[in-house]
Amino acid sequence: MRITRIPKQRVGDIVYQMLRQGILDQTFRPGDRLELEELAQKLDVSVTPVKDAVNRLATEGLVDVRARSGTFVSRISVEDLAETLEIRCALETHAAVRAAELATDTDISRLRDLFEKMSKSIHDNQERVQHEEWNRRFHQIIVEVGGNRKLIDLYNSLNAHITMARVHYASEAWRGRLPQETVEHSRILECLRRRDGIGAAQALREHIQSAAQSLVSDVRRAGDSE
16 A cells, blocks of 8 residues: 555545555554554644544454554454354344345346456456455445445444455465355355345355355464464
């Protein structure tokens, strides 16, 4: 991420988005210390919006603010990740039942377009990051179509932590999961197309649990190697 000067309007939101993206795209890695005054100078803002952004990131669990020690990008524990994935599964499968009922033809078309993009081969890390973004958007649409605003907000707060784990800890094992992931996404899409909410929820549950098992293993392996 290239850090540049930013306009004065909406400074707090822009700083928050830039720091958040920096954590998710590996500009800042787990355990890195964030020097708030240095960041403020680079962004050409006062330290206040940087502190406000850090507080928002701390609420999401992306940074760890330690009294008298500083601010650090959060490390992800196996236990926290497993619990987060469990809650995400419950939220998303609940949303899927309503999504099957409420999804428009346009919604289904958007999901199909993303599915087709995700089905393409991946050759390098840049394409993997793009694949992750399409995957995130595919699941996000299902949750949004479900229409429960409180559920959407909670889901979004959890998803940042999961995305961080995927970006920073995913091993090469993800390549072996791609064919199965494509089959799982196809089942989810077909159930939603047929307005089968129970089937969509079950397909999502199996998909999320399979992906969760793989991601938790990656984080555990990374922890063992440190």
